[in-house]
Amino acid sequence: MARLNIALGQRSYDILVEAGALAQIAGHIAPWTRRGRTLWISDSHVAAHHWPRIEAQLASAGVEAHLHIVPAGEASKSWSELAHLIDWLLAMGVERSDTIFALGGGMIGDLTGFAASIVKRGCDFVQVPTTLLAQVDSSVGGKTAINTTAGKNLVGTFHQPKFVLIDPQVLGTLPSREMRAGYAEVVKYGLIDDAPFFDWCEANGRAVLAQDCASLEHAIVTSVAAKARIVGEDERETKDRRALLNLGHTFGHALEADTGFGERLLHGEAVGVGMVLALRYSARRGLCETRDADRVAAHLAACAMPVTLADAGVTADGNALVDHMRHDKKMSGGTLPFLLLRGIGSTFVAHDVELDDVAQFLDEQHRVAAPAPSL
Numbered sequence: 001m002a003r004l005n006i007a008l009g010q011r012s013y014d015i016l017v018e019a020g021a022l023a024q025i026a027g028h029i030a031p032w033t034r035r036g037r038t039l040w041i042s043d044s045h046v047a048a049h050h051w052p053r054i055e056a057q058l059a060s061a062g063v064e065a066h067l068h069i070v071p072a073g074e075a076s077k078s079w080s081e082l083a084h085l086i087d088w089l090l091a092m093g094v095e096r097s098d099t100i101f102a103l104g105g106g107m108i109g110d111l112t113g114f115a116a117s118i119v120k121r122g123c124d125f126v127q128v129p130t131t132l133l134a135q136v137d138s139s140v141g142g143k144t145a146i147n148t149t150a151g152k153n154l155v156g157t158f159h160q161p162k163f164v165l166i167d168p169q170v171l172g173t174l175p176s177r178e179m180r181a182g183y184a185e186v187v188k189y190g191l192i193d194d195a196p197f198f199d200w201c202e203a204n205g206r207a208v209l210a211q212d213c214a215s216l217e218h219a220i221v222t223s224v225a226a227k228a229r230i231v232g233e234d235e236r237e238t239k240d241r242r243a244l245l246n247l248g249h250t251f252g253h254a255l256e257a258d259t260g261f262g263e264r265l266l267h268g269e270a271v272g273v274g275m276v277l278a279l280r281y282s283a284r285r286g287l288c289e290t291r292d293a294d295r296v297a298a299h300l301a302a303c304a305m306p307v308t309l310a311d312a313g314v315t316a317d318g319n320a321l322v323d324h325m326r327h328d329k330k331m332s333g334g335t336l337p338f339l340l341l342r343g344i345g346s347t348f349v350a351h352d353v354e355l356d357d358v359a360q361f362l363d364e365q366h367r368v369a370a371p372a373p374s375l
């Protein structure tokens with residue numbers, strides 16, 4: 001059990017990591033249920049697995065709770081599902097004293113957070129993440145978004161939750177492919193600035209994926225602590241600090257766009273391939289050793305994750321992928337800052353990357369084969 005805090009002045013909040021916490025949810029959310037009603041947003045898979053138990057618990061505690069179900073899948077991070085959600089909140093007569101709960105993975109968290117930030121000019125919301133990805137990353141930090149035809153997360157807000165309640169036991173029903181995808185964002189924290197944590201991942205990755213309680217909790221707490229620290233230093237990504245959390249995402253979002261946003265490649269899978277590409281591009285520029293890239297690729301491949309463009313099913317050429325990158329929110333004055341590495345645990349923001357060079361690099365990467373698993 002761990003209680004962390006993200007230091008953001010008046011927007012500070014706690015993040016509770018506790019196995020079994022959902023069985024006591026009414027007690028954990030009492031500060032919000034005393035103020036008003038609870039309006040729950042979940043997706044079709046999560047609601048089927050977990051809502052009956054949560055609803056029964058809230059009812060026995062006398063908490064008024066209403067549920068809106070969004071179709072599961074990345075395609076629901078859309079204008080149309082946002083409109084349905086806002087219409088439902090307004091039809092429910094949402095008041096600013098009510099609290100909106102995001103019960104689900106990153107899709108639900110991003111969509112619900114966005115709706116909460118704009119309905120009635122902003123309502124409180126609480127994150128109850130149910131995927132590994134959401135528990136280690138998306139539930140913390142206040143980035144909300146939907147996708148548009150132009151690209152990933154291009155419309156959204158910064159809107160911090162009031163509380164994040166993480167119960168690792170809820171992952172018991174999560175498909176193993178989704179566990180692996182979330183694990184890529186765990187590995188990310190090691191690559192950013194914590195080489196000993198990457199060493200730990202190499203030794204314990206299998207145990208995390210098998211949901212060994214102690215290993216899983218260590219991975220979640222370490223990840224959340226890193227994210228809370230970085231967001232606390234640069235909430236709105238204006239100081240080349242929060243951008244570090246985007247490691248692997250400039251490549252990754254282009255791969256997601258090329259593969260139809262979640263239809264063939266999950267966000268975490270795209271980030272895993274993207275981190276390997278960031279390492280390989282860094283090695284090509286002489287910033288780090290090729291063996292660093294090989295080591296990370298070997299670990300992810302040993303965890304049965306894609307690590308090359310071919311594994312990811314991406315066939316678009318370098319120029320087409322770079323065209324997706326031109327929509328990246330980090331783009332400024334015609335240049336795109338890139339997250340590159342001087343080695344494992346040493347990520348930095350490079351401002352001198354030429355997109356033509358990235359396109360050429362990606363064409364070369366189409367010829368790279370996946371390494372053999374070696375964990």
Ligand SMILES: NC(=O)c1ccc[n+]([C@@H]2O[C@H](COP(=O)([O-])OP(=O)(O)OC[C@H]3O[C@@H](n4cnc5c(N)ncnc54)[C@H](O)[C@@H]3O)[C@@H](O)[C@H]2O)c1
Nearest residue numbers: 045072105106107108130131133137138143170173174267
């Ligand atoms: N805001 C941020 O800081 C941030 C950070 C990282 C990722 N993201 C976003 O998060 C999204 C990806 O999130 P995700 O990987 O959680 O995907 P997701 O929310 O789509 O969930 C993945 C799948 O798992 C199912 N699921 C969720 N919890 C379950 C459970 N406990 N048992 C059974 N099934 C369950 C869902 O129904 C879905 O089918 C992307 O849109 C990405 O852009 C946002």
Ligand SMILES: O=C(O)C(=O)C[C@@H](O)[C@H](O)[C@H](O)COP(=O)(O)O
Nearest residue numbers: 137141143152153242245246249329
């Ligand atoms: O919280 C952040 O900051 C991140 O970059 C975390 C990422 O894992 C996440 O996928 C985020 O949504 C990407 O942000 P974006 O600004 O590139 O849309």
Ligand SMILES: [Zn+2]
Nearest residue numbers: 185249267271
């Ligand atoms: Zn991400």
